[in-house]
Amino acid sequence: MLVLTLLASSIVIYAALYLAPGTPLSALTGGRPLPEETIRVLEQKYHLDDPVLVGYWHWLNGAMHGDFGTSFVQRVPVTDLIAPRALTTAELVFYAAVLVVVFGVAIGLLGALRPGIVDSGMLISTTVLAATPSFVAATVLISVFSVRLGWFPTLGAGDGLLDQIRHLTLPAIALATSSLALVARVTRASVLEEADREHVQTAQARGLPRRLIVRRHVLRNAAIPITTVTGVTIASLVAAVAVVEQAFNIDGLGAYLVEAASSKDFAVVQAISLLLVVAFVLTSTVVDILYAALDPRVKLGSHTS
Amino acid sequence: MTVSSASVSLKETPRRRVKRRLTISEVLCAIVIGIAAILAIAGPALAPHDPDAVDLANANVGTTLAGFHPLGFDAEGRDLLSRVLAGARTSMVGPLIVVLIAVSLGSLVAVAAAWVGGWLDMTAGAVLDVIFAFPGLLLAVLATAVFGPGLTAAAMALVIAYVPYVARVLRASALRERSRDYVAALEVQGQPALAICLRHILPNMFRVIVAEATILFGWAMLDLAAISFLGLGVQPPAADWGVMVSEGEVGVLQGYPGESLAAGIAIVLVVVAFNVAGERLATRASEGNR
Numbered sequence: 001m002l003v004l005t006l007l008a009s010s011i012v013i014y015a016a017l018y019l020a021p022g023t024p025l026s027a028l029t030g031g032r033p034l035p036e037e038t039i040r041v042l043e044q045k046y047h048l049d050d051p052v053l054v055g056y057w058h059w060l061n062g063a064m065h066g067d068f069g070t071s072f073v074q075r076v077p078v079t080d081l082i083a084p085r086a087l088t089t090a091e092l093v094f095y096a097a098v099l100v101v102v103f104g105v106a107i108g109l110l111g112a113l114r115p116g117i118v119d120s121g122m123l124i125s126t127t128v129l130a131a132t133p134s135f136v137a138a139t140v141l142i143s144v145f146s147v148r149l150g151w152f153p154t155l156g157a158g159d160g161l162l163d164q165i166r167h168l169t170l171p172a173i174a175l176a177t178s179s180l181a182l183v184a185r186v187t188r189a190s191v192l193e194e195a196d197r198e199h200v201q202t203a204q205a206r207g208l209p210r211r212l213i214v215r216r217h218v219l220r221n222a223a224i225p226i227t228t229v230t231g232v233t234i235a236s237l238v239a240a241v242a243v244v245e246q247a248f249n250i251d252g253l254g255a256y257l258v259e260a261a262s263s264k265d266f267a268v269v270q271a272i273s274l275l276l277v278v279a280f281v282l283t284s285t286v287v288d289i290l291y292a293a294l295d296p297r298v299k300l301g302s303h304t305s
Numbered sequence: 306m307t308v309s310s311a312s313v314s315l316k317e318t319p320r321r322r323v324k325r326r327l328t329i330s331e332v333l334c335a336i337v338i339g340i341a342a343i344l345a346i347a348g349p350a351l352a353p354h355d356p357d358a359v360d361l362a363n364a365n366v367g368t369t370l371a372g373f374h375p376l377g378f379d380a381e382g383r384d385l386l387s388r389v390l391a392g393a394r395t396s397m398v399g400p401l402i403v404v405l406i407a408v409s410l411g412s413l414v415a416v417a418a419a420w421v422g423g424w425l426d427m428t429a430g431a432v433l434d435v436i437f438a439f440p441g442l443l444l445a446v447l448a449t450a451v452f453g454p455g456l457t458a459a460a461m462a463l464v465i466a467y468v469p470y471v472a473r474v475l476r477a478s479a480l481r482e483r484s485r486d487y488v489a490a491l492e493v494q495g496q497p498a499l500a501i502c503l504r505h506i507l508p509n510m511f512r513v514i515v516a517e518a519t520i521l522f523g524w525a526m527l528d529l530a531a532i533s534f535l536g537l538g539v540q541p542p543a544a545d546w547g548v549m550v551s552e553g554e555v556g557v558l559q560g561y562p563g564e565s566l567a568a569g570i571a572i573v574l575v576v577v578a579f580n581v582a583g584e585r586l587a588t589r590a591s592e593g594n595r
Contacts, residue, residue, distance in 0.1 A: 008435040013447065020451045131576035133527045135534045135550055136569035143562040239440030243531045247554070258535045261450035269450040273443060281438050 002285055009277045010063075013270050014056045020266075059270075068271035073263055078271045082253065086275065089241055089252035091164065093279075095172035096179075097234045104180045105226060108187025112195070113214070122184065129181035134240055138174040138247035145170060168250075175244040179233035186229040190222040197221075224295050231287025238279045331585055337578035344393035345401075352387035356544045359383060379553065379564040389567050392544035396572070399456055399538075400525035407464045407525075408518045411471025412479075412510065416502050418472070419479035426476075433469035441466030441528050449537040456539055459532045463525060471517055478513045482506045512590035520583030523576040530572050546572050 034042075062068065068078035111122035145151045152170050194200065195218050203213045242254025249255075253272050260268035327335075344351070359381045376385035414433075418426040441463050448462035449455065482488065483506065491501050507514075532538035533547030541548050546568040553565030 004431075005435050005438045009438055012439070016447055016451045127581060128573065128577055131523065131527075131580050132573050133531055133534075133569075133576075135531060135547075136565075136573060139550060139554070139557055139562060139565040139569055143557045143560075143566075147558065147560050147562075236440060239442045240531075242442070242446065243534060246535055257446060258537065261446050261537060262454060264450065266450065269447065273447050276443055277439060280440055280443075284438075 002281065005281055006278065010060055010274060013273045014059055017266065018052060063274060069267040071265055071268050073265045078267050081268065082271055085251060085253045085256050088250060089254060092168055092171055092175065092252060093237050093241055095168050096175040096237050099172055099176040100179045100183055100233060101230055104183030105187050108184035109191060111188040112191035126181040126184050130178050132177055134174045134177060134244050135247045137177040138244060141170045141174055171244050171248045171250060175237055175240060179237060182233055183230050187226050190225040191218055194218045194222040227287060227291055227294055231284060235280050235283040238276055238283065330581060334578040334582040337574055338582060341393065341397060341575045344390060345397035348390045348393035352390040354384040354387040356383060356387040356391035357542060376567055377563050385564060385567050388544040388549060389571055392546050392549060395539050395543060396530065396546040399460055399529045400522050403460050403463045403525040404518050404522045407467035407521065408471055408514060411468045412475050412507065412514055414472040415475035415479045416506055418476055419483050420498060420502055433472055436465065437469045439466060442531060445532050446537060454537045454540065459529065459538050463528055467521060474517050475510065475513065478510050479506060482509050516583055516586035516590050519579055519586055523579035526576055
């Protein structure tokens with residue numbers, strides 16, 4: 001299934017070249033006029049004279065060996081342009097994912113275990129946060145913490161580890177906001193549902209300390225839906241990263257994808273799309289594996305028909 | 306006909322009519338959605354000033370009561386309230402179109418897969434799984450790279466990305482409906498399959514479909530606003546909430562967050578209302594269907 005999905009998405013990304021209005025060549029060059037010789041070289045390099053499948057095969061083969069062709073805007077191999085930006089993006093997504101897991105689960109637990117005002121406050125705020133797009137969160141964060149209070153730098157990604165963490169903190173929060181709220185809500189719901197079950201009542205009747213009941217009987221069972229949702233939302237961070245990078249002017253993969261899309265730098269668009277889809281699919285797969293580790297009742301392969 | 310309707314009413318009487326009074330949050334949602342709908346229709350006409358009238362003398366001026374500018378002006382001296390009101394149309398119509406197409410296609414796929422079952426169900430599931438792997442926003446960016454920036458390409462890409470979600474949720478509901486006694490009764494009567502699907506199964510799924518469409522509207526609004534924010538959807542100077550957040554970014558850095566905030570709050574309010582309403586509708590639909 002994993003291989004099939006990746007194969008299909010790579011076909012879609014490659015086929016986009018042929019879907020574009022005009023010839024594949026003009027899509028690649030963004031309609032820029034070129035001398036005859038260059039066109040001949042390009043046709044050969046991208047196998048535009050060959051059948052589509054042959055061209056696809058060469059492109060995929062190159063991509064697997066880290067060769068995504070040449071950017072038509074920068075006239076540099078795409079790989080050289082992408083590699084440093086991929087690192088920044090990976091750091092940002094990882095930072096946001098940590099925030100989602102730690103604070104999402106903690107806030108959800110807090111709501112489930114402290115009914116009353118804490119719980120309803122958490123419910124209302126997560127409802128609003130879940131509907132807050134990352135670019136609106138970014139605007140609020142920048143105007144409060146960078147412009148008013150001056151605690152964090154406004155734009156850019158920073159150099160060196162500490163500086164980078166300082167620069168990436170607000171972007172990571174903006175990226176994490178809605179996923180965090182979603183994870184908190186699911187955590188709360190599944191903990192409450194689990195706490196209602198008979199085995200928990202039994203444990204309570206036996207006089208086990210509350211802390212132990214929560215940790216051993218409630219959390220372990222509730223972990224399964226929580227993992228699923230966390231996995232899905234973390235995978236979605238990969239897709240949403242473009243917006244946050246644009247908002248904070250971070251020179252990462254997402255912002256570069258948007259730039260390439262508006263300047264019709266097609267080789268770059270294809271390369272980044274492929275990378276992001278691979279990251280998205282791999283994250284989902286890792287969650288599936290984790291799922292099986294957490295819950296021995298789930299057998300790998302039984303649902304991957 | 307009498308047989309089927311009798312069996313339905315027999316089964317449904319005990320759990321029907323669990324009438325509850327609307328809660329405060331439900332009323333609030335209805336009000337917000339109502340206002341948003343009115344603005345989408347009449348927003349540009351309701352705007353007190355010309356939303357595109359530039360007046361650099363008023364750039365970034367705050368609330369001015371003289372001449373009625375309650376939200377003040379943006380960086381180019383355009384009246385903010387007028388721009389928020391006028392922007393409601395593009396911000397709401399885009400998601401509406403996406404949802405209408407995606408939900409129609411999704412429910413057709415769901416009903417067809419549930420009815421035929423077997424190979425069709427399997428193939429549809431596999432194809433949809435593959436599309437599932439493609440995040441909507443990414444597909445939309447790819448589409449704008451191919452067809453050029455604009456709302457149409459982005460909206461069509463979102464439709465493709467949403468259909469699997471819709472189909473997956475509705476398939477379960479279609480399967481449940483398919484296994485009901487009245488469907489078997491209609492089949493025995495020799496009714497054509499298409500007629501049963503269109504005239505009986507789909508109408509009975511109506512509540513679930515509406516709930517799904519409501520939730521989807523919130524997503525579509527967020528995604529389309531994000532695309533416009535990225536500069537790949539609605540193009541400035543058109544008034545659109547996503548575009549306004551992005552145009553206001555310069556102001557944010559200079560300490561005038563008014564434009565971005567006004568548009569951002571509008572987006573969040575509408576999306577919260579649709580999310581909460583959708584969740585409630587889904588709960589009610591599943592209570593009525595059990």
